[in-house]
Amino acid sequence: MNFGVSAVLTRTFEEAQKRVMYRFLLYVLGLPLHLVVYLIYLSKRKDHTYEAAIAAVQQELKTVGGKNSWLEEYEEQLQRKWEFFQEKRSREEIHSEAEQLAEVRFQEEVERRTAERLAQDGFRKETYSAYFQSLLESPMFVIVSLLPGIFMYGLLLLISNPFLKYIMERLVQSVFVIIGVGTLVFTILYISPFDPASNILGESATPEQIVAFNQIHRLDLPYLQQLWNALKGIATFDLGSAFAGNEDVASSIANKFPITLTIAIFSVLMAIVIAIPIGILSATRPNSFLDTTFMFIALIGLSIPNFWQGLIFILNFSIKLNWLPATYSPGNALSMIMPVIVLGTGLTASIARMMRSSLLEIIHEDYIITARAKGLTKSQMLWKHAVGNAMIPVITVIGLMFGGMLGGAAVTEKVFNIKGIGSYIVDKQFIPDIPAIMGGVVYIAITISLVNLLIDILYAFLDPRIRSKMKQS
């Protein structure tokens, strides 16, 4: 058992050496261990086999005169090349270029032959990483060094599993993206020519009042300090108080976020329930009357601005027919119907179109013809082989569109007077209230990143093509 772990560690260590980032991480995480081992390695390294072998090979190649024959060969090649392009080059130019090429080839040849010879004799080029790798092969070393190298071993075990490694890499990537988003949004608001202090305090504010305002909200600090505070605030859910109204930004966002999220999730559900069957129906009867009608309606759905659709709904269903309330109130399920439909229309149209084109593409694949040839009925073929595969790009689209929906929710929320995160950001942008806007935008971006991360990870488990690709790399 123990021996197995040791073998896994050795193999992973060897593979991780190929990537700069992992090599760096491994050395940093196992720093105490590596310091000790490196000292031992230095004191032990008396072995001059490699240098001796290189010298011998060099001598050998020189006496054979390999270099001169290469030089002639290259000179001839270069001459022919310039003749072909009908360009004039002097003999010296060609000679010096050929000499360079020959020198490069000589060095390569020496290294290759040395490595070959040493491998024949059972030696290998002695480097620190090779030395460390040979140590890892013995279970005893692993057990002794377990405590100082615990982090490094943890990392090695983590990346020895392709799934865990993939998930970890995606997670790290998401963290960097989120930090990038925070930095970007903060920088945009920081370089704004507007001055929140004079906007809020009014034109009659004295200079002392403005200085005091800037001090309270820490706007007098240098850029990097403010950026650090903002990023720290996002990570610790402590964004301070808003510029106007003295409310706690983090708790306002926490209150408003669930409202937007609920409506968005219901919209996604509605879109999936309606769009997937329509997409399948259309794809199985391409260019029929039904298909054309559905796709025509879908395109209209894509072309309607949310706010106009909302207004028309209010006009017809609230004002004229008086069926549904015109504004949203939490807890009233009826008041949620119109916002959900309005927000979900674009998504429904996109999913239906995507499902149709994806399924149409799959139906013409060879394996579907095989499935038909082996005697499956059309519906068996459709449900067993086609729909599942066609769903893969559709799910990606849903993930991507979900983000767009959270962003676009601002407009719908304004129309139906919903106190969600979108209308919160819009209300705050006139000041501009830096912590509020930044918090709103970044938390939405985080949610979107998490949703996409989840979808990517799901794929890693569900899609056999991605699975096999991951194992190969």
Place this chain on the structure above:
Amino acid sequence: MEDKLNNRHALVLSKEYPQANFTWIISLIISMVFLVNSYSFKTGEMNTFVFAIFIAYLATTFLQLFITRKMKRDLLDTGAIQKKARRLGYIQLISLVTGNIFAAAFAFNLINERKTPEYTFAVYMFLTQLFVIAISAMNIFKPYVTDTFPLAMVVLLIFAAFHVAVLIIVAKMVGDVKAPRSMAIVAILVLLTALTGNLFALLLGWSLLLKSMSNDRSRIMKWNVMWEKITRNSTATLGMFFIILMLTISVVSRFTFDYALAVENDYSHILQPPSLAYPFGTDNFGRDVFSRIIFGARISLLVGFASTAIPVIIGGFLGGIAGYYSTRTDNVIMRLLDVLYAIPGILLAIAIIAAFGANTTNLIIALSVGAIPTYARTMRANVLMVSNYDFVDSARALGTSDMSIIFKQVVPNSLAPMIVKSTLTIGGAVIATSSLSYLGLGVEPHIPEWGNILRVGSTYLESHSYLAIFPGLAIILLVLSFNFLGDGLRDALDPRLD
């Protein structure tokens, strides 16, 4: 019976038959819309004017149904549409009087059996001119017109007459691959009329020049095949028609419409219902909504095109570099763009506008920045594919520099998906523009822009709902046109569908 089965494929292959079906369905739907609107449910009154339009559209629909039936019989019996059915197209041309563009376009298509791209361009060029004249002519009912109005109308009418002449010449003289040399003169005159913004004239002029001057047969064939694919798709062509109509209107309105009517307050005519003088009514400051919508087209098209062109250039450049060079360059560029990609476009736009203020320039910048990663990704994927082709390898073997390979070999060959993508996203940009204006974050409130007009209209939803309905319809029509055109371009340019 045997014959009928054999001729079934003639139904599917026929260029006119699907359009015939599409036309009668659309005509029927439009006439139903007029029927519903001719009767007021609140007061129980009939609007005779709207009802007359309904009757006219219904008549067109029945004629169209009759033609369609006849075409179907012809196709099933003989495999081709007979002369007699084609002559019915001349009767259907009358539908032009009611402004039924669908039936008119179909009629023109039916009359001429031998279709060249030039014929289609000439037809739509003429139709665009006619619609522009009709829309501009609405000004006669106004209390006063601009000083340039009479002269502009005369020029437009001369152009329209010239276009009719060109249409007849093109139908008679231009062949599939060759046109008489003398057509070059006509082509140049046609190109001059494109200055009104009528891009069909530009296309026609270019196409005529190509056929009369060039001897490169393969180039002409390629041009023919591409446009045949696009014009076969009647919705895509109609989309293109509407976009070019809007473009022409925004150019011509400078001379035929009075900007003062759209922006200056007139408290004696507040909140007037739709009438001949004010086709879409007036708003709470007495401004003519019809004029405002006409002038709004300018802004929507400008912002739509600009906020698509900028990210196409920047994103295309970044994506091209990322796709062509090593993994490291690729990684650095794409990871940085991932940050932009993680923020929804509208939110990023709101943040940028919050920081720099709401005006048209900032709006264009804000919408452009958010769209860069999408284009970079599209371009990168194409470049990755194209740079593995043999012609790139041979260019490299010939010692061409990297920059020259990228811009002369790789980029031109990966443009098609970018064109399709940008056409499809201009619609999105138009929606985003009006959405942000609606929120008060887009174009300055005093400028007539569709979102701004709707913003005013939304406060009068209960009492004067037409204030909110018409600008919304304008947005939908423009966006729908871009989407239809984009779909058509994708079908035409995607090599996988060949």
